[in-house]
Amino acid sequence: MAAEVLFLRKQLAYYQDHQIGPRRLTDPARLSLVLWSRLFNWKEALLIVTPATFVRWHRKGFKLYWRWRSGGGRPPLPKEIRQLIVRMVRENVTWGEDIADELILKLGIYVSPRTVRKYWPKQADGAGPRNPSQSWRTFVKNHAAGIVACDFPVAVTARFQGSISFLAMEIGCRRILHCNVTAHPTAEWTLQQFREAMPHEHPYRFLIHDRDSIFSSELDEALQSSFGLRVLRTPVRAPKANAYCERLVGTIRRECLDFIIPLNERHLRMTLRSWVTHYNKGRPHSSLGPGIPEKALDTPLRLPKMHRHRLRRECKIRAKQILAGLHHEYWLDQSVA
Numbered sequence: 001m002a003a004e005v006l007f008l009r010k011q012l013a014y015y016q017d018h019q020i021g022p023r024r025l026t027d028p029a030r031l032s033l034v035l036w037s038r039l040f041n042w043k044e045a046l047l048i049v050t051p052a053t054f055v056r057w058h059r060k061g062f063k064l065y066w067r068w069r070s071g072g073g074r075p076p077l078p079k080e081i082r083q084l085i086v087r088m089v090r091e092n093v094t095w096g097e098d099i100a101d102e103l104i105l106k107l108g109i110y111v112s113p114r115t116v117r118k119y120w121p122k123q124a125d126g127a128g129p130r131n132p133s134q135s136w137r138t139f140v141k142n143h144a145a146g147i148v149a150c151d152f153p154v155a156v157t158a159r160f161q162g163s164i165s166f167l168a169m170e171i172g173c174r175r176i177l178h179c180n181v182t183a184h185p186t187a188e189w190t191l192q193q194f195r196e197a198m199p200h201e202h203p204y205r206f207l208i209h210d211r212d213s214i215f216s217s218e219l220d221e222a223l224q225s226s227f228g229l230r231v232l233r234t235p236v237r238a239p240k241a242n243a244y245c246e247r248l249v250g251t252i253r254r255e256c257l258d259f260i261i262p263l264n265e266r267h268l269r270m271t272l273r274s275w276v277t278h279y280n281k282g283r284p285h286s287s288l289g290p291g292i293p294e295k296a297l298d299t300p301l302r303l304p305k306m307h308r309h310r311l312r313r314e315c316k317i318r319a320k321q322i323l324a325g326l327h328h329e330y331w332l333d334q335s336v337a
Contacts, residue, residue, distance in 0.1 A: 030057045077119065077309050081109060084317070085119045091328050094255040101284030105292065106331045107317065110308045145172035146205035148198075148229070149245035152185060152212060153252060157262045165272060166190065167252075168197045170204070171244050174285050175293035176276045181269040187219040198227060208232045208242050251279075259326055271323065278322045282329040 025033075034057055036042075046054060076082070088099050095102075100116045103109040150168040157163055164185050168177045178197030182189060198204065207229040209215050220231040234241035256275045262268035284290045311317070311332075318333045 031061060034058050034061055077111070077115070080311065081111075081309055082119050084109075085116055086121055088328070088330070089121050091325070093259075094327075097286055098284050098290075101286060101290035102330055105284055105290060106329075107311075108332065109311070143206060146203055147171045147208060148177065148204050148206070149208040149242055151210065151242065151245045151249055152214065153249040155181075155257055155262055155268055157264055157268065159264075163262065163265050163268050165268070166193050167245065167248060168193070169245060169248055173293045174244075174288060175280055176248070179272050179276045181265055181272065183265060185214050187214060187216045190214055191219060191222055194223060194227065202227070204229060206230050206232055208234065208245070210234045210239075210242060211236065255327070256323065260323070274323055278327060278329070282322070283327075 033054070037054070042054070077085075085099060085103075088102065089095065092099070097113040097116070100111055100113045103111055103116075147170075148168055149171055150166065153165050153167065155163050155165060161183070163181050163183055165179065165181050166185065167179055169175065170177055178193055180193055180196075205228075207223060209231070211233055215231075215233075223229045223231060239246050252272070252275065256271065260271055262271060280294045281292065284292060312334075315332045315334050318331050320329045321327075322329060
């Protein structure tokens with residue numbers, strides 16, 4: 001045995017004399033060295049790596065051992081639910097946490113956004129951080145049910161002509177009250193849009209808009225006298241003062257206009273109205289709990305009782321395309337036996 005040990009040491013000394021670096025060991029080889037080290041004083045015989053590396057191997061093996069003993073954490077979602085999450089991510093390129101809201105509200109599958117993110121494909125990413133103003137948020141929270149915000153987003157048609165859209169939304173429930181398109185907006189045209197958006201008796205008290213030249217002083221006086229609205233003009237260069245409507249404009253661009261080239265004003269109007277219907281009646285909103293601004297007539301009020309992560313056999317998932325497949329709406333269809 002002593003002669004064999006000297007024979008092996010002589011071979012290792014040859015590689016050291018010629019300064020030949022050792023190759024990277026595999027995990028089974030590392031495990032065998034760690035196990036044999038328990039039988040003798042390994043510090044004097046260790047040659048190919050440093051003692052700190054050898055101790056790190058031992059700690060890694062200890063972690064793997066206790067990970068195996070602990071059982072590996074929570075069990076994964078069923079395969080069909082994982083495939084459904086991947087399908088929804090690929091079919092809706094602008095969705096983030098909305099997928100978890102869609103699963104909870106319409107399919108009865110109770111998963112958290114973190115669980116959805118666990119099975120998220122590699123080509124998707126979430127939205128950026130938010131940094132709202134605390135004082136303005138407090139005001140909006142106390143008066144959200146009676147506040148209407150409006151803005152004029154601009155879209156470019158296929159002929160490179162700018163078309164201006166009018167948007168009015170109710171901040172309390174995030175519902176879009178009115179949407180229309182024109183090439184030359186005026187104060188008279190804008191006043192007519194408010195007549196179409198608001199009924200004669202409405203619960204709104206405040207109207208937020210920026211300092212665009214379209215909102216003239218005569219228009220503000222007409223809104224106050226005819227509709228009883230107190231006009232709140234945002235400060236100069238302060239888009240966060242109208243944060244909810246600005247966020248709506250960004251949502252329209254990210255979920256609609258960035259993927260569609262309007263051919264003309266009529267095409268833009270049809271596209272926006274189709275997306276507004278989806279926004280009000282089919283798109284989940286995280287700020288509502290999650291919830292939907294307008295409850296669709298064909299959506300059941302109560303979902304059938306089922307397992308959190310399993311679908312019942314008699315229930316089938318139905319989908320409807322929005323804007324030729326840019327977005328989808330899902331619901332459960334319970335077949336009759």
